[in-house]
Amino acid sequence: MKSSTSPTSFPQPEIGREMKGADVVVECLVREGVDVIFAYPGGASQELHQALARSDKVRVILPRHEQGGSFAAEGYARATGRVGVCMATSGPGATNLVSAIADAYMDSTPMVAITGQVFQKYIGKSAFQETDFFGMTLPIVKHSYLVLNAADLPRIMKEAFVIARTGRPGPVVIDIPKDVQQAKVTPVFPATVEFANPTILHTPRATDEQLNQVLALIAEAKRPVIYAGGGIISAEAHKELTAFAEKTNIPVATTLMGVGAFPETHALSMQWFGMHGTAYGNWAVDQSDLLLCLGARFDDRITGEVSKFAAGAKIVHLDIDASEHNKNKRVHLPIQSEVKHALGRMIELISAARFSPPDTQAWHDQIATWKRDQPFDSSAGFGHSPHILPQEAVSTLYELTKGDAIITTGVGQHQMWAAQFYRFDEPRRYISSLGLGAMGYGYPAAMGAKVACPDKQVIDIDGDGSFVMNIQELATCHIEKIAAKAMILNNQHLGMVVQWEDRFYGSIRGNTILGDATNVGGPDNLGGLYPDFVKIAEGFGVKGRRVHKKSELKEAIQEMLDHDGPYVLDVIVPYTEHVLPMIPAGKTVKDMILK
Amino acid sequence: MRHTISVLVENKFGVLARVSGMFSGRGFNIDSLNVAPTHDPSLSRITVVLKGDESALNLAVKQLVKLVNVVEVVDFKEGMAVVRELVLLKVKADTRTRSEIMQICDIFRAKIVNVSTESVIIEVTGDEGKVGAFINLIEPFGILELARTGQLALKR
Numbered sequence: 001m002k003s004s005t006s007p008t009s010f011p012q013p014e015i016g017r018e019m020k021g022a023d024v025v026v027e028c029l030v031r032e033g034v035d036v037i038f039a040y041p042g043g044a045s046q047e048l049h050q051a052l053a054r055s056d057k058v059r060v061i062l063p064r065h066e067q068g069g070s071f072a073a074e075g076y077a078r079a080t081g082r083v084g085v086c087m088a089t090s091g092p093g094a095t096n097l098v099s100a101i102a103d104a105y106m107d108s109t110p111m112v113a114i115t116g117q118v119f120q121k122y123i124g125k126s127a128f129q130e131t132d133f134f135g136m137t138l139p140i141v142k143h144s145y146l147v148l149n150a151a152d153l154p155r156i157m158k159e160a161f162v163i164a165r166t167g168r169p170g171p172v173v174i175d176i177p178k179d180v181q182q183a184k185v186t187p188v189f190p191a192t193v194e195f196a197n198p199t200i201l202h203t204p205r206a207t208d209e210q211l212n213q214v215l216a217l218i219a220e221a222k223r224p225v226i227y228a229g230g231g232i233i234s235a236e237a238h239k240e241l242t243a244f245a246e247k248t249n250i251p252v253a254t255t256l257m258g259v260g261a262f263p264e265t266h267a268l269s270m271q272w273f274g275m276h277g278t279a280y281g282n283w284a285v286d287q288s289d290l291l292l293c294l295g296a297r298f299d300d301r302i303t304g305e306v307s308k309f310a311a312g313a314k315i316v317h318l319d320i321d322a323s324e325h326n327k328n329k330r331v332h333l334p335i336q337s338e339v340k341h342a343l344g345r346m347i348e349l350i351s352a353a354r355f356s357p358p359d360t361q362a363w364h365d366q367i368a369t370w371k372r373d374q375p376f377d378s379s380a381g382f383g384h385s386p387h388i389l390p391q392e393a394v395s396t397l398y399e400l401t402k403g404d405a406i407i408t409t410g411v412g413q414h415q416m417w418a419a420q421f422y423r424f425d426e427p428r429r430y431i432s433s434l435g436l437g438a439m440g441y442g443y444p445a446a447m448g449a450k451v452a453c454p455d456k457q458v459i460d461i462d463g464d465g466s467f468v469m470n471i472q473e474l475a476t477c478h479i480e481k482i483a484a485k486a487m488i489l490n491n492q493h494l495g496m497v498v499q500w501e502d503r504f505y506g507s508i509r510g511n512t513i514l515g516d517a518t519n520v521g522g523p524d525n526l527g528g529l530y531p532d533f534v535k536i537a538e539g540f541g542v543k544g545r546r547v548h549k550k551s552e553l554k555e556a557i558q559e560m561l562d563h564d565g566p567y568v569l570d571v572i573v574p575y576t577e578h579v580l581p582m583i584p585a586g587k588t589v590k591d592m593i594l595k
Numbered sequence: 596m597r598h599t600i601s602v603l604v605e606n607k608f609g610v611l612a613r614v615s616g617m618f619s620g621r622g623f624n625i626d627s628l629n630v631a632p633t634h635d636p637s638l639s640r641i642t643v644v645l646k647g648d649e650s651a652l653n654l655a656v657k658q659l660v661k662l663v664n665v666v667e668v669v670d671f672k673e674g675m676a677v678v679r680e681l682v683l684l685k686v687k688a689d690t691r692t693r694s695e696i697m698q699i700c701d702i703f704r705a706k707i708v709n710v711s712t713e714s715v716i717i718e719v720t721g722d723e724g725k726v727g728a729f730i731n732l733i734e735p736f737g738i739l740e741l742a743r744t745g746q747l748a749l750k751r
Contacts, residue, residue: 134609138612138616144609197663198666199660321661322657323660323661326653327654
């Protein structure tokens with residue numbers, strides 16, 4: 001038995017020495033265990049940079065654009081589960097963070113974004129580089145602060161980190177006027193934080209009664225499917241998910257956010273489903289009689305026409321965030337719970353009750369047939385094309401890295417092919433802007449992931465459109481010696497939009513050609529290729545190589561992997577490939593395009 | 596359907612914007628909105644009256660519950676709460692009409708809180724029905740200006 005606790009063991013606030021507000025911020029970062037911050041200075045955040053310069057405990061990485069820095073903070077957070085931190089000055093510095101904040105909000109990424117603000121006496125006066133960043137970001141933050149008093153900094157900083165990582169993670173903005181940064185204070189660092197809202201620190205847990213209801217549904221099911229989302233990864237519940245799926249013998253399809261939450265090479269895996277997911281995953285969900293949704297949110301790219309989604313299934317929706325229940329899809333059994341607890345407890349209940357999984361052999365046979373008939377690679381290899389196919393490049397990268405790399409992406413066709421042709425057996429390996437779909441995410445996210453995981457291969461599989469959107473971060477990687485690599489699937493077009501043009505708009509090109517429209521480059525017209533990514537990389541001091549011959553692909557990828565530093569591999573591919581399968585937006589599984 | 600939503604919040608700047616933004620961002624038009632501190636000055640109560648699709652509104656309420664500065668949210672259904680509103684009306688009134696206006700005020704237990712040679716200011720409180728009826732009766736005299744608190748609600 002535990003001996004009685006002495007009152008002195010109650011966590012006490014700690015009083016620091018007198019310092020500037022900016023130094024308090026840095027001291028708080030250190031106390032939160034922040035080892036790296038992506039920060040671009042300016043007038044209103046200069047005090048913070050000076051304070052960082054006075055400390056040697058936090059690595060400051062200077063991105064070449066605030067958007068790059070903030071996507072890097074997200075990449076860092078997604079690769080580790082820790083809070084990613086970025087910082088910018090007021091006005092344009094702050095507005096450049098907006099895309100990443102919105103992205104972190106959509107994809108539930110823990111992030112703290114610190115912005116400098118003009119002196120309080122200038123707020124509301126349209127001062128130089130003044131924007132109401134607190135007001136501007138209200139709809140895309142989990143919470144935000146405008147700090148009016150330096151004495152509040154220790155509490156606010158602690159609260160911000162707690163909010164960012166607790167429950168359903170998300171972004172927190174801290175806007176700090178310059179006079180608050182300059183003010184001298186004797187900081188009182190709180191040991192704990194409390195919130196007036198009782199739900200913030202409360203971890204909801206499913207009751208045994210609720211979980212037994214789920215198990216009873218499983219016992220009766222003939223065609224059960226697990227639909228697993230990013231919540232599994234946020235909750236670090238992937239081991240529990242595997243054990244649960246194995247014990248109940250239920251096949252698993254993940255969302256793109258959930259890629260890696262369940263090993264994709266596992267016999268029960270149907271990889272991921274949705275608009276461009278596996279045909280068998282989509283068919284299985286469509287035909288299921290019991291759908292267990294774990295930590296996902298019935299996004300329109302998953303459901304298509306939502307009223308037709310899993311229409312014959314009883315749906316259980318287990319999520320930590322009750323506001324997701326019945327938001328997009330009405331479900332039969334909504335359960336608010338931290339998913340790691342729920343899965344762990346169900347595994348215990350199964351053992352205690354000698355639960356035996358239902359006989360679903362016929363269902364597994366059906367899925368096996370679907371898998372055999374309609375794999376992602378339906379053309380059985382890439383030999384039919386004389387050119388390097390984008391899918392082939394991803395597949396070769398998978399082979400050469402033995403599946404053990406962190407992959408980031410931009411947004412578009414390459415993003416889907418990366419998820420289709422690289423197999424992910426572990427969480428936090430596929431890092432992509434999925435809810436917001438922000439082009440330009442890939443390379444800075446790779447930069448952040450590489451900083452977090454220096455011993456891992458980190459490769460941005462990108463498109464020639466997306467890559468250009470944050471190409472300046474090559475400079476950051478060169479100067480900071482961050483060996484983030486980019487493999488560009490270069491088709492000279494905005495491929496996904498072209499695909500929609502081809503399918504739905506009579507192939508009329510509406511500003512989707514990235515080079516000279518009268519001399520479109522490609523594997524058959526190397527002279528027309530634009531821009532020259534190898535030369536750009538060289539300009540940044542980064543090694544680059546272009547590959548267009550099928551016979552050289554493998555060796556070129558190997559060279560990229562072996563290179564000890566950042567690298568740009570420009571893979572020239574035809575623009576005529578479409579991402580398949582495809583369930584057109586707002587349509588149903590029955591409308592799936594397979595060819 | 597008409598909803599009266601009562602939100603107990605921390606009395607801090609920006610909180611009202613967060614709460615109202617949760618409705619405006621979803622295309623709800625707020626019929627009335629009232630904010631004031633409670634007996635505990637660190638807390639304020641926001642009372643929002645609005646019409647909208649039931650399920651869309653429920654989603655907005657669930658989002659409100661998650662806001663860091665929100666302590667409690669109650670969505671009052673019909674009859675669950677005592678609902679009152681205070682209205683101030685400046686009405687044309689001269690020696691000929693003043694006494695008739697005063698009679699109507701008596702019936703409604705409204706008070707005349709200011710008198711001038713050409714107008715009176717009337718304070719009336721009540722639920723929606725009473726306030727509506729009162730305004731209808733006063734209208735013919737000529738309402739010059741009107742200000743109202745919006746609905747306030749407390750659970751029965």
